[in-house]
Amino acid sequence: xxxxxxxxxxxxxxxxxxxxxxxxxxxxxxxxxxxxxxxxxxxxxxxxxxxxxxxxxxxxxxxxxxxxxxxxxxxxxxxxxxxxxxxxxxxxxxxxxxxxxxxxxxxxxxxxxxxxxxxxxxxxxxxxxxxxxxxxxxxxxxxxxxxxxxxxxxxxxxxxxxxxxxxxxxxxxxxxxxxxxxxxxxxxxxxxxxxxxxxxxxxxxxxxxxxxxxxxxxxxxxxxxxxxxxxxxxxxxxxxxxxxxxxxxxxxxxxxxxxxxxxxxxxxxxxxxxxxxxxxxxxxxxxxxxxxxxxxxxxxxxxxxxxxxxxxxxxxx
Amino acid sequence: xxxxxxxxxxxxxxxxxxxxxxxxxxxxxxxxxxxxxxxxxxxxxxxxxxxxxxxxxxxxxxxxxxxxxxxxxxxxxxxxxxxxxxxxxxxxxxxxxxxxxxxxxxxxxxxxxxxxxxxxxxxxxxxxxxxxxxxxxxxxxxxxxxxxxxxxxxxxxxxxxxxxxxxxxxxxxxxxxxxxxxxxxxxxxxxxxxxxxxxxxxxxxxxxxxxxxxxxxxxxxxxxxxxxxxxxxxxxxxxxxxxxxxxxxxxxxxxxxxxxxxxxxxxxxxxxxxxxxxxxxxxxxxxxxxxxxxxxxxxxxxxx
Numbered sequence: 001x002x003x004x005x006x007x008x009x010x011x012x013x014x015x016x017x018x019x020x021x022x023x024x025x026x027x028x029x030x031x032x033x034x035x036x037x038x039x040x041x042x043x044x045x046x047x048x049x050x051x052x053x054x055x056x057x058x059x060x061x062x063x064x065x066x067x068x069x070x071x072x073x074x075x076x077x078x079x080x081x082x083x084x085x086x087x088x089x090x091x092x093x094x095x096x097x098x099x100x101x102x103x104x105x106x107x108x109x110x111x112x113x114x115x116x117x118x119x120x121x122x123x124x125x126x127x128x129x130x131x132x133x134x135x136x137x138x139x140x141x142x143x144x145x146x147x148x149x150x151x152x153x154x155x156x157x158x159x160x161x162x163x164x165x166x167x168x169x170x171x172x173x174x175x176x177x178x179x180x181x182x183x184x185x186x187x188x189x190x191x192x193x194x195x196x197x198x199x200x201x202x203x204x205x206x207x208x209x210x211x212x213x214x215x216x217x218x219x220x221x222x223x224x225x226x227x228x229x230x231x232x233x234x235x236x237x238x239x240x241x242x243x244x245x246x247x248x249x250x251x252x253x254x255x256x257x258x259x260x261x262x263x264x265x266x267x268x269x270x271x272x273x274x275x276x277x278x279x280x281x282x283x284x285x286x287x288x289x290x291x292x293x294x295x296x297x298x299x300x301x302x303x304x305x306x307x308x309x310x311x312x313x314x315x316x317x
Numbered sequence: 318x319x320x321x322x323x324x325x326x327x328x329x330x331x332x333x334x335x336x337x338x339x340x341x342x343x344x345x346x347x348x349x350x351x352x353x354x355x356x357x358x359x360x361x362x363x364x365x366x367x368x369x370x371x372x373x374x375x376x377x378x379x380x381x382x383x384x385x386x387x388x389x390x391x392x393x394x395x396x397x398x399x400x401x402x403x404x405x406x407x408x409x410x411x412x413x414x415x416x417x418x419x420x421x422x423x424x425x426x427x428x429x430x431x432x433x434x435x436x437x438x439x440x441x442x443x444x445x446x447x448x449x450x451x452x453x454x455x456x457x458x459x460x461x462x463x464x465x466x467x468x469x470x471x472x473x474x475x476x477x478x479x480x481x482x483x484x485x486x487x488x489x490x491x492x493x494x495x496x497x498x499x500x501x502x503x504x505x506x507x508x509x510x511x512x513x514x515x516x517x518x519x520x521x522x523x524x525x526x527x528x529x530x531x532x533x534x535x536x537x538x539x540x541x542x543x544x545x546x547x548x549x550x551x552x553x554x555x556x557x558x559x560x561x562x563x564x565x566x567x568x569x570x571x572x573x574x575x576x577x578x579x580x581x582x583x584x585x586x587x588x589x590x591x592x593x594x595x596x597x598x599x600x601x602x603x604x605x606x607x608x609x610x611x612x613x614x615x616x617x618x619x620x621x
Contacts, residue, residue, distance in 0.1 A: 011453075019457050027473060137355070141601035143549035145556050146594050149572060149579075149586060157580040253462020257553050261576075271465065272557050275472040287469055291460040298460075 005303055012295050019291050020072075024065045027280050072288075078281040080274075087285055091267060095289075098259070098266030102251045104182060105189040110244055113194045114237070117201025118228050121209060121236075133202075136195035144254055148188040148261035155184065185262045189254060193247050200243050205236040238308045245301030249294040346534055349610040356606025362599035369415040369592070377409035381566045389575075389582040398584040402574050405564075411588035414566035418555065419596060421478050422485075422547040429486035429547075430540050433493025438524050438532070440494065441501035452498060455491035463488045463550055468559070476559040485550060489543045500535040504528050534611040541604025545597050552593045568592050 071078060077087040116132070123129040139147070208214060209232060217231050255268035263269070267286050274282035350356050368376075379385050379396070383405065390400040398407035436455070440448035458466070463485075470484045504510060510527050518526075554560055555569020563570075568589035575585035 015453075015457060015460070018454075019460060022457060023469075026469065137602070137605060138598060141545060141598045142594055143553060143597060145553060145572070146549075146590050146597075149576070149590050152579060153583055153587070157583070250462075253465060256462065256464050256468070257557070260557055271468065275468045276558060278472055280472075283469060283472055287461060287465050290462050290465055294460045294462070 001306070004306070008299055008302060012299050015295055016292060017069075019295075020069060020288055021065065023284060023288055023291075024068060025061065027284055028061060028064065068284075077285050080282050081277070081279045087282060090282070091270060091285070094265060094267045094270050097264065098252075098255050098268060101182065101185055101189070101255060101259075101264065101266060102248060105186050105193065105251055106248050108186065109190045109194045109197065109247070112190070113197035114201055114233070116194065116198040118205050118233060118236070120198065120202035121205035121232075122228055124206065133199075136199055139191055139195040140199070142192075143257075144188060144192045145257050145261050147191050148184070148258055151184055151188055151191075152261075181262075181264065185258050185264050188258050188261070189251055192254065193251060197240065197243060197247055200240045201236060204239045205232055208232045208236045211235075238305060241305040241308060242301040245297040245304070249297045252290055252293045346537070346607070346610055349613065350537075350603075350606045353606045353609055355602045355609070359599045359602030359606060362595050362602070366415065366419060366592075366596055366599060369412060370419050373416050374413040377406070377412045379406040379409040381405065381409040381413040382564045389578045389585065391582060392584060398588050399582050401571065401582075401585045402578065407571075407582075407585045407588050410566040410571060411568070411592055414568045414571055414589060415592050415596070417478070417561060417565070418548065418551050418568055418593075421481055422544060422551050422596075425482040425485035425551070426489065426540065426544040426547045428482060429489030430493050430536070430543055432486060433490040433539075434497045434529075434532075434536060436490060437494035437497030437499075438501045438528055440498045441505050442520055442524055442528065444505070448498070452495065455494055458487070458491045459495075463546070464553060467550060467554065468557070471554070471559050476554070476561075478561070481551060481554065485547055488550075489547070493539050493543065496535055496539055497532060500532040501528050504531045507531075534607070537607045538604055538611065541600055541607060545601040545604065548593065548596045548600065 068078070075088075077091075079086050080090050083090060116136075120129050120133060120136075142150075205228075214227070214231055217227060222231060255264075255266055256271055257268070258264070259266045259268035260272050267289070270282065271286045273279075274286065374381070384403060385396060385406050386400050386404050388400060388402055388404045390396060390404070392399045396406045396408065398411065401407050401410065436451070440451050461469075466488050467481070467484050470480060474480050505528065510523060513523050513527050514520075552569040555567045555571075556573050558570070558573060560567040560570040571589040572586050575582065579586055
């Protein structure tokens, strides 16, 4: 087991290095020279040369990469090309905002998905479950920004604009720090991620419901909620652990669009404006950060699902 | 939902584990998918979209770029869905603004699924350490959220249709490769593939003649799912301001142009939103139909 974890961590590090390498070369070596990007079309050859020396761009790409990676490892994230401020200062609070958004969403979506999934499996074939299943399928099909816009229409500008939680989050208005500005973005992400997970839980629970030990428990007279939540749930959850951690990773990527819909001050919004401004250092850091989040969550999902599966655990040792 | 890139839906996973037997029963898979309600609903939803792709711009009552009245005018007999932020006819822009998104999505998906399938099948057939290492390298691409990867290239190279097609294809290829490798691995082990190999058939021919026809099930599901995500991703690009240059009508771009006036003239946003929702619903429902047909054994089991 320990060896497995060490191997996985080692592989994560190799992937992370490869990833940063690909990212750096893609952003630095592709056309659209950095110096011209900063100076604009009016750049003279002299000013370009001066800036290139200043930015250390005359060194080989490899040594530039090593300098960049070295700085990252020591916590020096560099400066934004757009504002000239350090990325640590421009992105710090944004990272917290986005983490809050993803965290609150996960805390709501996961238990919700488990409950819905279990009910879908237990009530399979009945009208209510069929309707719920079709609704889930519809929600899965919709892009996040479509869900977000429909929610704004439903809750803040269209049908109901009386809901107190929503009034502060009028679209276009910059979001002040306050719990109310979280409501619509969280709701959007919950609606976008829960159906997928719920369907996975339902599929997995349906399988467990057919297993011999559940049949045996039924013969012993266990039924209803105790059967579902004490006997079925533990085994039904294990196959979905991976999907749960990947959902968090998906949310981390989904913030790019949801934050733009609601003008939420997180790193997703920062990424979009960095792309519009061609602010390469900001783009590099956010892309790298989000990819690392994915790798780490993937690793956690692997390890946790092995820890929860006795068969795999013994196979490891 | 936009850019949902995760493990395949359960139905797909089940198919991958199912034993494959004999030549491809393509017709029965299509047949059993068509008998499902969700596939039928999907196809009905697809009809207005096909009309928009084929004839959208010529059905528009006004020139989509012409200023026909005041900005954000409510629906009237002159402009059935009202006007947008610059006083252009919303209905005409909705009718003309879907073609580009849908065609670019379709081309990107075709390219991505083709490349991904080729990679996945090759990795399964040539197998061994090389195959595993190749799949591991593709993990590097999978680690980036799709939209982030696409925006990364847009920031470097600007936004062009050809670039969007290539980048979205690049985003899907590794994910498709993963699924198709899984599907092909169980086929490669089958006796008829070994038999064919023992006759001296070249690997490429085995791939084309024996393996590919036996993975059409997961292939069709992958195509439908990726097409759904492509539409979401490409409409999302427009929404974020990286769509075709103005004044070209484009669904995603229209949403962000008019989002500020949601309270006064919701139709300027709802029109394109409904278009996008129709498209993703239609493609995903059809994909689900195929997934269920696969899981029910509409393919392999029926033939064996």
